[in-house]
Amino acid sequence: ELKVEQNPLFLSMQEGKNYTIYCNYSTTSDRLYWYRQDPGKSLESLFVLLSNGAVKQEGRLMASLDTKARLSTLHITAAVHDLSATYFCAVGGETSGSRLTFGEGTQLTVNP
Amino acid sequence: DAGITQSPRHKVTETGTPVTLRCHQTENHRYMYWYRQDPGHGLRLIHYSYGVKDTDKGEVSDGYSVSRSKTEDFLLTLESATSSQTSVYFCAISQGIDTQYFGPGTRLTVL
Numbered sequence: 001e002l003k004v005e006q007n008p009l010f011l012s013m014q015e016g017k018n019y020t021i022y023c024n025y026s027t028t029s030d031r032l033y034w035y036r037q038d039p040g041k042s043l044e045s046l047f048v049l050l051s052n053g054a055v056k057q058e059g060r061l062m063a064s065l066d067t068k069a070r071l072s073t074l075h076i077t078a079a080v081h082d083l084s085a086t087y088f089c090a091v092g093g094e095t096s097g098s099r100l101t102f103g104e105g106t107q108l109t110v111n112p
Numbered sequence: 113d114a115g116i117t118q119s120p121r122h123k124v125t126e127t128g129t130p131v132t133l134r135c136h137q138t139e140n141h142r143y144m145y146w147y148r149q150d151p152g153h154g155l156r157l158i159h160y161s162y163g164v165k166d167t168d169k170g171e172v173s174d175g176y177s178v179s180r181s182k183t184e185d186f187l188l189t190l191e192s193a194t195s196s197q198t199s200v201y202f203c204a205i206s207q208g209i210d211t212q213y214f215g216p217g218t219r220l221t222v223l
Contacts, residue, residue, distance in 0.1 A: 004154075031209060042202065043155075043214040088154060090212075098143050098162070098209050099170070102154040 002027050002093045006103035013079050014111055021106045023072040023089035031092040032072045033100065034063050036085045043088065047074075079110045115139050116215035118203050124221045131190040133218050135203030137183075141213075143206045144186040146170075146178065148199040149217075155202065161186055193222045 003026040013019050023032070034046040047056040049065035049072060056063050060083065062075045072089055086107045090100040115138030125131050135144060143162055147155040147170075157170030159178040167178050175197060177189045190197055203215040 033211060035214075042216050045211045045213065048211055090155075092209060098206055098212075099145075099157060099160060100212060102147075102156070104152065104154040 002029070002091060002096065002101045004089060004091050004101050004103040006087075006089060006106050008106060009104060010107050010109075012109045012111060013076075015080055016078050018078065019076050021074040021076075021087055021108075023074070023091075023103055025070050025072075025091045025101075027070075028094050029067065029070070029091045030094050032065050033090045033092075034072075034074055035088045035090065037088065037105070038085050046087075076108070079108075081110050081112060084108055084110045116203060116205055116213060118201075118215040118218050120218060121216065122219045124223065125193055126223050127194055128192050131193050131220065131222075133188045133201055133203075133220070135186045135188070135215055137186075137205050139205060139213075140183060141205040141207050142183075143208065143212075144180065145204040145206075145212065146176075146186065146188045147202045147204065148172065148197075149202060150199050158188065158201075193220075195222050198222045 005024045032049045035043040037043045047063040052067040054065045060077045065072045086105045088105045090102045117136045119134045145160040146158040149155050156172045158176050161167045161180040179187045201218045204212040206212040
């Protein structure tokens, strides 16, 4: 059974600081996704990572994937208040078809 | 948002009553999914569909059934709602293993 763990689950940071969210998964995977969710809203796709060493960047967010370590990171550079949201990673196992297993989510609060 | 709507958006019902939630897409995606979101659990897959009349169970399927008679519609039914099914329900769509796109969600309260 594929298990996905995110840490930290809660993150409070100051504007301008850098931080990293970690996503570990338990079995071999061929794809990993990052989503953002604002309070009371739906999930918005941020990144898709499909191969070992893949790196994607959008604005102040950068995601990377290490399939050998079964680890993905979401790095936040010079955080701003608008990045406050909950971030989820989701993993597709090699034998799970189109199904995804989600992490618990990391609730990020960026304080002025 | 991708062309995904969910109805109703909010519902309050009583224990033991049947409830049906609807997901409608205009994207002609083959795959459709129902998730529930609860604090401390992230999103958990209830059921999914890989084509018209083709469905399968997810990790938390007990107490739920689904139907898909048309490409665009995926229905989730709680035959006899219980308080443990109080949750936010999200529908998602995808083309195979591509990114899943999510609907706006339905907040269900079972009293």
